[in-house]
Amino acid sequence: MAIKTEPFILNMGPQHPSTHGVFRMRVTLDGEVIVGLEPIIGYLHRGIEKLAEGRTYIQNMPFTDRLDYVTSMTNNLAYAMAVEKLAGIKVPERAEYFRVVIAEMMRISSHLMGVGFFLNDLGAMMTPVLYMWREREKVVDLFEMLCGQRLTYNYMRFGGVSQDVPEEFWPALKRFVAEMPKFIDEYEQLLSLNEILLARTKGVGILPSDMAVNIGASGPVLRASGVKWDLRRADPYSIYDRFDFDVPVGSVGDCYDRYMVKIEEMRQSVRILEQAIAQFPAKGELCANVPLLLRPPVGEVYGRIEAPKGELGFYLVSDNSIAPYRFHVRTPELINLTALREMTIGWKVADLIIIFGSIDICMGEIDR
Amino acid sequence: MEIDRYKIDLAEAERIEKLMKKSQRPIPDPDDWLEEELKRNILLTTVDYVVDWARSRSTFPLMFGLACCAFEMIGTAASRFDVTRYGMDIFRWSPRQADLMICAGTLTWKMAPAVRMIYDQMPEPKWVIAMGACAVSGGTFRESYSVVPGINRIVPVDVYIPGCPPRPEGLIYGINKIQQKILKDSIKNYQ
C-alpha cells in the first residue's frame, strides 16, 4: 500500500524570536522543504496616512520618524525634500552639508543593525549585535549632541535643519570617522571568510536581476542582484554630485551578496563623510524663512531619496490648505518583500529565517 | 486548501471583533499592594521577605517589542546600560518561561488577541510593564481607527513608563519600581 502524505501548514506567528517585528507567515511544508509561503502583515498598522490628513505639514514631521524607526532622520529628510519641491523652497549651503553628514551617518547605523541582526538569525546569538551596538552608541551620542534625542529625532525642517551644533560635536565626529574603517576591518576579519557564514549563505535565496527589477526592488537588495541603480548617482538630489564615491554591486543575488553590499556601502559612506567634513562651510544660515502654517500651491509631488533600505518616496497632494490632501509613503521594504515566496521555495525552514533576515525589514515601515 | 485558509482568516477576524467589544473599559490596575503594610501577618514576614527578595532580583523578562521602543529595550540590554546587573540576564522568547512582560510599542486591534493569549500563557506570579507613550495611552496614534488606546484595555499593568521612546535610564527606573513592588508581595496570594 502506498503511503500518502499531505502538506503541512506551519504558522510562524506574530511573536517569534527571529522576526524583525510583528510579522506573520503561513508556510506550507512538505516534510521540511518549503512549497508555499504567504506573508500576513498589518499587525502594526497605525493609520499614519489617515492621521496625517488632519494635521499641518510641520506636525506630520514626527510621524515620519516612526515609519522606519532604525533610520528616523532619513525619513525626515525625504519628507522635507518632498515638501520643498512642492512649495519651491531653496535650502542654504550649510544646511545641505548638515543633511549629507546626517544621512551618511544614518546609513552606517542602519547597515550595522542590518548586518548584526542578520548574523543573529544565523545563530551567532547576540555577539555580533553587541559589537555593532558599540558603534551605534557612538553615532547615537553624536545625534544626541545635535538634537537631544536618541531614536526619534524630528530634526529636519522645511528649508534646512532646526538647530546648530555645540563645540564638542566636531572633534567627536572627526574621531568617529577616523576610527570607523578600523572597526569595519575588524568585522570583515571576523565574519566575511567565516566557514559557517559561507556555507549557510552562498547560493541561498537567489533573486535574479530581471525579477528584481520587475518586483520594483531597490537599495541593497537590487544592487546585490547585479543592477547598478543608486538614486544618489542616477538622480542626484541635494549636493551628492559634489562627492566622489563608488556604488558596490553584487553578482549573483544570494544572501552573501546582500551582506557584502552592506559592508561595502559602509566604507563608501565613511568616504563621503570625510569629503563632507573637509568641505563644510564654517558660517551660514541654517534654515530658510518658511511660515509656520505652510500653504503650498495646488499640485502634487513625488519626492524620493536613496534611504539605506531602498527608494523612499513621498507622494503628496496639496489643495492650498494647511494640511495635506493626500499623504502617501512609498516604502522600500513592502516592495522588497514581494518576492519572498520565490526566493524561499525549495529551501528548508532554517534557510527561510536567513533569507528573511537578509532582506532586513522593519515593520513600522511596512505597515505604516 | 484554499477553503481552509479563508476559514482561518475569518476565525481570526471573529476573535478580533469579540475582543474589541469586550475591551471598552480599561482593566483596573492591581494596586492593592499599597495597603499591604497594614495587613501583613507577623509569622510569614521573614519567609515572605526572603522569597520576594529572590524573586525580584531574578525576573525573566519576555521580549515583546512591537515598535520603536523595542530598540531602546535592546539598547538597555546591550553592554552600555547593562540590565544583567539587575538579574535580567536572558530575555526569554517563550511566555511559558518568563514572568515579566515588557510591552514596548504600539498595540493594534489586530495584534491584541495575540497579546492576551501570551499573557494567559505566562505562569503566576507575573507582572506587566507598559513601556512608552503608545503602550501607556495610545500615544500619538490615539485617534486612529486601528490602535488600542493603552494596553491596560487588554492586560492589567503594574508599572507605566512614559516617554517616546523612554531613555534606557527611564526603563531602568521602571525596573527598580517593579522590584520594589515585588518586594511587597506575599506568598499567601498564590496559594
Next chain:
Amino acid sequence: MTVALKGEDVAKKLGEVFPGAVVASDKVAIVVDSQSLYKVAEYLKNTAGFEFDYLANLAAVDYVDYFEVVYHLTSLKNNHSLVLKTRCYGREKLIVPSVYSLWRTADYQEREAFDLMGITFTGHPNLKRLFLWEGFEGHPLRRDYL
C-alpha cells in the same frame, strides 16, 4: 539626472497608436481612460524609446467626485520617468484593470488600495485585505470615513 518626460509629448505619440485612450495631459502627467489602461501600460513597457521597466509607486487618491489611481513609472535603461493616471467615477463599483502581469510590484500596492480605498483591480490573482482584518467594515482612507 532622471529626465521627467513631458506629458503632452507622450500624449501625442500615444494618440497616434491608441486613438481616444488619452483623456487629458499636462506638463507632467497623462490621464488615460480606465478601459485602455492595460494596453497603454504594455505599450509603454515594451516599446523602444520608452522601455518603462520599473514601476516606482502606485497610489490611489479620493477626490470626492472621482477616484484617481496614479502610477509613477521609471526606466532604468534610459533614465527617464513618467506619471500615468486613470480615473473612475462614482463611489461604488470602482473597477480598474490590474497591471500585476506587467510589473509584479503592483501585488501589494494594489491590495493596499483595495483595502484602504475600496478600488477593485480585475486580473489580480489574490485581491484580499492586506492591513486590516477580513470583515472590517468600510474603507478607512476614503474622505467620508469617520
